Amino acid sequence: ASLKSTFKNDFLIGTALSIQQISGNEMAIAKWVPGQFNAITPENLMKAALIHPEWNRYNFEAADRFVAYGTRYNMKVNGHTLIWHSQLPFFIRRVKNADSLRHFFTEHIDTVVSRYRGKVYSWDVVNEALEEDGSLRRSIFLELLGENYIIEAFRLAQQADPGAELYYNDYNIEQPQKRAGAVALIKKIQAAGVRIDGVGIQGHWHANDVPLEKIEQSILAYAALGIKVMFTELDLTVLPNPWDSNTADVSASVNGKRAGMDPYPNGLPDSVQATLSRGYANLFRLFLKHRDKISRITFWGVNDAYSWLNNWPIRGRTNYPLLFDRQNQPKPAFFAVIGAKSKK
Ligand code: G3I
Numbered sequence: 001a002s003l004k005s006t007f008k009n010d011f012l013i014g015t016a017l018s019i020q021q022i023s024g025n026e027m028a029i030a031k032w033v034p035g036q037f038n039a040i041t042p043e044n045l046m047k048a049a050l051i052h053p054e055w056n057r058y059n060f061e062a063a064d065r066f067v068a069y070g071t072r073y074n075m076k077v078n079g080h081t082l083i084w085h086s087q088l089p090f091f092i093r094r095v096k097n098a099d100s101l102r103h104f105f106t107e108h109i110d111t112v113v114s115r116y117r118g119k120v121y122s123w124d125v126v127n128e129a130l131e132e133d134g135s136l137r138r139s140i141f142l143e144l145l146g147e148n149y150i151i152e153a154f155r156l157a158q159q160a161d162p163g164a165e166l167y168y169n170d171y172n173i174e175q176p177q178k179r180a181g182a183v184a185l186i187k188k189i190q191a192a193g194v195r196i197d198g199v200g201i202q203g204h205w206h207a208n209d210v211p212l213e214k215i216e217q218s219i220l221a222y223a224a225l226g227i228k229v230m231f232t233e234l235d236l237t238v239l240p241n242p243w244d245s246n247t248a249d250v251s252a253s254v255n256g257k258r259a260g261m262d263p264y265p266n267g268l269p270d271s272v273q274a275t276l277s278r279g280y281a282n283l284f285r286l287f288l289k290h291r292d293k294i295s296r297i298t299f300w301g302v303n304d305a306y307s308w309l310n311n312w313p314i315r316g317r318t319n320y321p322l323l324f325d326r327q328n329q330p331k332p333a334f335f336a337v338i339g340a341k342s343k344k
Contacts (some may be wrong), residue, residue: 015033015036016301021302039078048082055091058112077121078298128169129150133178151188168196171204174201201230207276208275219290277335
């Protein structure tokens with residue numbers, strides 16, 4: 001069974017990948033990925049710090065290979081991400097005035113998007129520009145360029161590649177306050193006469209605590225703006241988050257609270273597999289219900305070995321958030337997702 005064929009009439013199925021995963025010793029992954037997925041997002045390599053390390057120097061090597069890989073296997077490449085307050089190049093720390101930052105901003109978007117014109121299907125133009133209360137995040141962009149920087153980013157991206165789809169991407173924008181901020185932001189972009197094609201709800205949730213109702217309300221609210229809805233960084237952690245009051249005592253018996261630990265050295269217990277399966281199955285049933293509004297579901301990592309959750313919020317803690325295990329074998333959650341389709 002494959003994800004992409006199961007959902008071929010519903011939505012694209014994507015995964016995040018690093019350059020290591022499609023190079024050298026990891027070539028087996030590179031060949032396996034196109035059997036399951038028809039969309040890819042670079043997990044880090046297109047972020048400004050990596051693709052634009054110095055004022056006048058870009059490093060396109062990894063991104064070129066990544067885009068060529070997607071093209072070769074006929075997978076849609078989603079560029080991630082043009083404007084983000086995090087993973088910025090070091091030189092930006094020395095920028096203190098609006099003119100310099102505007103120069104970087106304009107030139108960066110134009111250079112990167114133009115290079116991949118006609119090859120990158122879509123861009124996460126702006127990432128994580130909102131605070132939890134729905135106001136604009138206090139970033140260097142807001143501080144020096146003012147609140148219209150977001151509209152400007154979309155305008156520049158559209159100029160550089162009129163054929164690419166352009167998205168706003170963020171986490172927790174299924175939560176009512178932040179969602180209201182995202183809806184207002186999208187309306188503002190539209191009111192300025194600038195095109196925005198879709199919104200990406202990242203989807204980093206806890207397997208035990210997937211906010212299904214808020215997700216459904218969000219699908220409806222964003223679709224009502226006339227844009228595509230996507231889930232762009234889906235994973236469901238199975239471990240407690242010490243800073244999250246909702247999940248801090250979930251699996252309290254798990255000792256995985258220290259760095260470098262595997263809380264399940266003997267394998268993931270059936271009960272946890274079942275929780276993960278239930279979380280994913282409920283989500284996919286909801287996605288299928290709204291398949292006319294949802295264009296892509298992308299997982300944030302190809303298998304458990306490559307998940308960022310192995311290093312967050314606790315460094316080196318072994319996590320199990322995806323559909324495939326560390327040997328690329330499908331977990332029960334994979335079959336639960338496939339089953340969500342047939343039991344629809
Ligand atoms: O490549 C270096 C390596 O050379 C070095 O030895 C090592 C030591 O820490 O760091 C490596 O870089 C790490 C990089 O991932 C590649 O593994 C960075 O420290 C680490 O900060 C970086 O984390 C990435 C994170 O974004 C950065 O904020 C994660 O891989 C990536 O999954 C994560 O992705 C974000 C999305 O872009 C936006 N939404 C949230 C999502 C999860 O945080």
